[in-house]
Amino acid sequence: MAVFGGRRRNHDPALPPGQYLTESFPVLSTGPTPSIDTDGWEFSIHTENGRVHRWDWDRLTSLPAEDITVDIHCVTRWSKLGTRWRGVSLDRLFAEVETGLEHVMAHSYGGYTTNLSLEEILDGRSWIAYGYDGGELDPEHGGPARLLVPHLYFWKSAKWVRGLVMHSEDDPGFWEENGYHLHGDPWREERHS
Ligand SMILES: Nc1nc2c(c(=O)[nH]1)N[C@H]1C(S)=C(S)[C@@H](COP(=O)(O)O)O[C@H]1N2
């Protein structure tokens, strides 16, 4: 019965193909966890006309926040269901940004990058998350704030995010340059390019 139960859990309809469920919260980082003080923290969006839209910690956290419960899927095949986050929708930040470009490069403190598109991050599909499971976001999971783009493989959710730069082309980020898929939809198993 226990074995059967285990099998059934891994056939959960919420699991994309080739994924297994985990209850733990693995940490996946290419380098050391940066220590970032919210005093000097800043998030910015850079557009083609040279404008830089900036949010310091007080400005970001004074914006209306949302509680988000989502499933997350790592390309290394673990999925975690029903994770609870708190953060600000990218729709809210882009409300004051004018751009004619469609592609986005996310940059993190520490140098990590990942490419996205406006289509993938607007319309309620991504957040700057600064809370997890009712508390602050742990530094090892990207605190003080990370990108949360749960409908794509979790490598797209840049930890320690510090800004987005609008691009005219779909240029690859860190993992995408190293063979990961440019898009990364877990339901289509877009793992590698
Ligand atoms: N800045 C940064 N963001 C990152 C990574 C990283 O190495 N550096 N790893 C990515 C990968 S591959 C995954 S699966 C998730 C892991 O997030 P977690 O450590 O909170 O589970 O963060 C993503 N964001």
Ligand SMILES: [Mo]
């Ligand atoms: Mo990952």
